[in-house]
Amino acid sequence: MSVQKPASWIYTEDFLTEPPAVEAARRRGEELGCTPVLPGVGGALRLLAASVQAHTVVEIGTGAGVSALWLLDGMPADGVLTTIDIEAAHHRAARQSFSAAGLAPQRTRIITGQALDVLPRLADGAYDMVVVDGDKREYPAYVEQALRIVRIGGVVAVDNMLWHDKVADPAARDETTTLLRTLGKRLRDDEHLQTTLLPVGDGLLVAVRKA
Ligand SMILES: C[S@@+](CC[C@H](N)C(=O)[O-])C[C@H]1O[C@@H](n2cnc3c(N)ncnc32)[C@H](O)[C@@H]1O
16 A cells, blocks of 8 residues: 555545535534434435435434435435434434534434334334444444435445444454444345445445345
């Protein structure tokens, strides 16, 4: 690898300037101790939402709304984001972020609860895109639900799939790293998916459902 590679990654991460509403949401998220997606991931999520013209998106892990704002920016003006979080305080902060960004209330459906209680109630094949950014230990179960509710041709995006650079390190065998490494390979090898792992932020795995 070229010695310039880390500089290129930093350049990529800073390539897009975060809009002020996203910066403000990031500050709210950091104050609450929930880690927002990095700008490279935000830009990729916006791009994916725009490329599939995502009218219906489900997000697991709202935080204070950073990833949600990027997604909504890429979705059509009448698109609706369903966003799930277990913490009412995070949802209060996200509501502030959405209102400060000038979003109409009907653009978001905010569901406070355990993702694994909420997801089974969502309809099969009804969503254009699903974004996973909740509790890492529950990722395999989120992903199974995501693959059920996303339509054929829709996108599933999973954040933190490089997990602080530990997934790429064969010596790192702690529970979360192993779980995420195994999940990435399971999605890569699924013949019903077109999958890639983007080295933005903490690693964004993207899969398109083929059948
Ligand atoms: C990494 S933060 C999400 C950051 C957000 N995507 C952003 O970019 O601002 C993870 C979020 O998942 C939520 N969470 C954790 N466990 C959950 C669960 N079992 N069900 C739903 N949400 C959960 C946390 O409360 C937290 O807000």
